[in-house]
Amino acid sequence: MITSTKQSRSKLDLSVNIKNLKGTQMAAKIAGTFTVSDKTFPFTAIAFGRIGGHNIGAKISKSTEKELKSLGLDVNEVIDELQKSLIQGNITLPEGLDKESFVDD
Numbered sequence: 001m002i003t004s005t006k007q008s009r010s011k012l013d014l015s016v017n018i019k020n021l022k023g024t025q026m027a028a029k030i031a032g033t034f035t036v037s038d039k040t041f042p043f044t045a046i047a048f049g050r051i052g053g054h055n056i057g058a059k060i061s062k063s064t065e066k067e068l069k070s071l072g073l074d075v076n077e078v079i080d081e082l083q084k085s086l087i088q089g090n091i092t093l094p095e096g097l098d099k100e101s102f103v104d105d
Contacts, residue, residue, distance in 0.1 A: 012036055012073075012081045016091045023047070030056075032091075034082050037071050045086060056086045 013036065020031040030045040045058040058079055060068075065075050085091060 012078060014078070014081045014085060016082065016085045018091050018093050018097075020094075021097065030086070034078075034085075036068075036073065036078060036081075039067070039071070041067070043082060045083075047086065054087075056083050058082045058086065 015035045016032060017034070018030060018032040020029075022029050026048065028047045030047055031042070032045075033040050033042050035041075041060060041064045043058050043060050043064075045056050048055040060075075060079065060082075068075050068078055
C-alpha cells in the first residue's frame with residue numbers, strides 16, 4: 001500500500017509597506033517593500049481597480065527571487081501572499097494617504 005502525505009502550506013508571516021502609489025481609479029502603479037523572515041525586499045505592482053480591487057500583478061527582481069530561495073521560501077507562494085495582502089488591503093501606507101482615498105466603493 002502506498003500512502004501519500006501532503007504537506008500543508010502554512011501562511012507566510014508577510015507584511016507590506018507601500019512607498020509610492022500613482023494612478024487613477026482604473027489603474028495604479030505601486031512601489032513598496034515586503035518583509036518576510038525578518039528580511040525586507042522591494043516590489044512593484046500594477047493594480048486594476050486600486051488596492052482592494054479585483055486584480056493586482058506584483059513583480060520582484062531576480063536577486064530578490066534568489067534570496068527568497070536561499071531562505072528556503074517558495075517564490076510563487078511569497079508572490080501569492082504579497083498579491084493577496086495588496087488585494088485585501090493588509091498594508092501599511094505612507095503618512096497622509098488613507099485607503100478611503102483610493103479604494104473603489
